[in-house]
Amino acid sequence: MRGREVHLVAYPERGVSADDFRVVEVEVAAPGPNQVLVRNLWTSVDPGLRLRLAADAPPGYFPPFPLNQAMDGIVTVGEVVESNAAGFAPGDTVWHAAGWREYSVVEAGVPALNGLATLRVLDVSKVPPQAYVGPLGGMGLTAYMGLFEVAGLKQGDVVWVSAAAGAVGSLVAQFAKLNGNRVIGSAGSPEKVAFLLDELGLDAAFDYKERPVAEGLAAAAPEGIDVYFDSVGGEHLEAALGALRHGGRAALCGAISQYEADGPPRGPANLFQATSNELTLRGYRGSNFSDRIGEMQERVGAWLVAGDLVYRETVSEGLESTPLALVSMLAGETIGKTIVHLP
Numbered sequence: 001m002r003g004r005e006v007h008l009v010a011y012p013e014r015g016v017s018a019d020d021f022r023v024v025e026v027e028v029a030a031p032g033p034n035q036v037l038v039r040n041l042w043t044s045v046d047p048g049l050r051l052r053l054a055a056d057a058p059p060g061y062f063p064p065f066p067l068n069q070a071m072d073g074i075v076t077v078g079e080v081v082e083s084n085a086a087g088f089a090p091g092d093t094v095w096h097a098a099g100w101r102e103y104s105v106v107e108a109g110v111p112a113l114n115g116l117a118t119l120r121v122l123d124v125s126k127v128p129p130q131a132y133v134g135p136l137g138g139m140g141l142t143a144y145m146g147l148f149e150v151a152g153l154k155q156g157d158v159v160w161v162s163a164a165a166g167a168v169g170s171l172v173a174q175f176a177k178l179n180g181n182r183v184i185g186s187a188g189s190p191e192k193v194a195f196l197l198d199e200l201g202l203d204a205a206f207d208y209k210e211r212p213v214a215e216g217l218a219a220a221a222p223e224g225i226d227v228y229f230d231s232v233g234g235e236h237l238e239a240a241l242g243a244l245r246h247g248g249r250a251a252l253c254g255a256i257s258q259y260e261a262d263g264p265p266r267g268p269a270n271l272f273q274a275t276s277n278e279l280t281l282r283g284y285r286g287s288n289f290s291d292r293i294g295e296m297q298e299r300v301g302a303w304l305v306a307g308d309l310v311y312r313e314t315v316s317e318g319l320e321s322t323p324l325a326l327v328s329m330l331a332g333e334t335i336g337k338t339i340v341h342l343p
């Protein structure tokens with residue numbers, strides 16, 4: 001049997017482009033002992049992939065994608081077609097990390113993405129399969145642990161969420177609202193700001209492209225903030241340091257403004273605010289909380305099934321659309337979770 005997969009053919013010099021990838025048709029191997037053959041249905045498109053499209057991915061992060069090979073380490077949901085592994089049967093919906101291809105042969109029990117996408121059967125009785133690429137998967141875990149554990153959300157905290165219309169940010173913002181907090185969101189277009197106010201029900205929102213971030217934040221939170229959820233870094237982090245009240249906390253989840261920046265990355269010029277206001281700035285990776293995924297799925301799954309969470313997706317159709325979906329997501333053209341459907 002033959003199937004198609006996406007290969008990275010060149011590390012982008014500046015902005016990533018669809019020309020850096022090629023769709024290749026290959027022979028799909030038959031599953032060996034303890035392996036399953038999966039027909040993939042939904043594959044993830046994440047900002048973190050951009051960091052791996054470089055020969056020098058940040059030390060400590062997931063390794064660079066090798067050139068001219070299938071791309072391992074991308075969360076994907078599919079259906080088992082053939083199984084030689086105990087606990088997996090044809091028809092089961094599973095997740096794994098052998099993504100951006102139509103068929104994957106996956107070995108059971110081999111840890112993937114720090115345990116976040118180790119081959120596992122998923123319960124799709126109450127949610128659609130692609131929920132596991134979003135709120136019930138790595139996005140949900142990153143949002144849940146970042147807000148409740150890393151930032152240590154407390155009652156009464158005023159929370160600012162950056163990239164709030166995106167996959168992780170839209171979950172963080174809603175989790176904080178469900179917890180009863182005042183939540184401010186920022187995003188990069190009037191359409192996204194309307195989504196934050198009208199659909200997610202945030203208390204305030206601003207478009208960071210309309211004026212300096214610190215000004216937008218000061219107007220939305222004149223009283224200051226206690227928690228900052230950082231997906232952006234740079235000017236956003238600097239604005240947060242200026243607005244965080246004494247004892248405030250920042251969960252440093254990502255720094256997307258720096259992933260494709262020309263020249264040296266921009267650091268906050270006012271880092272001393274962390275000392276003067278006794279702030280806690282904590283970087284973290286969702287995948288390092290894989291042992292808490294059951295807890296997250298129970299709580300977030302209950303919100304999802306009860307209709308308490310708005311879950312938006314931007315869906316591209318077909319394997320060949322994955323590179324452009326990545327380009328479009330990095331450019332801020334998508335809302336909610338960016339995913340690719342493999343028909």
Ligand SMILES: NC(=O)c1ccc[n+]([C@@H]2O[C@H](COP(=O)([O-])OP(=O)(O)OC[C@H]3O[C@@H](n4cnc5c(N)ncnc54)[C@H](OP(=O)(O)O)[C@@H]3O)[C@@H](O)[C@H]2O)c1
Pocket residue numbers: 046047048138139142163164165166167168169186187188189192231232252253254255256257258284285286287329330331332333334335336337338
């Ligand atoms: N630590 C972890 O374990 C972990 C796990 C998952 C994701 N992350 C990080 O979390 C962040 C969000 O990821 P996601 O999957 O939820 O992506 P996402 O928010 O769905 O998509 C990325 C968004 O970033 C915004 N953006 C792009 N360039 C920007 C810039 N120069 N300045 C400000 N905003 C910019 C865009 O929204 P606008 O239109 O609003 O600009 C874009 O829609 C990323 O930094 C990612 O690396 C970390």
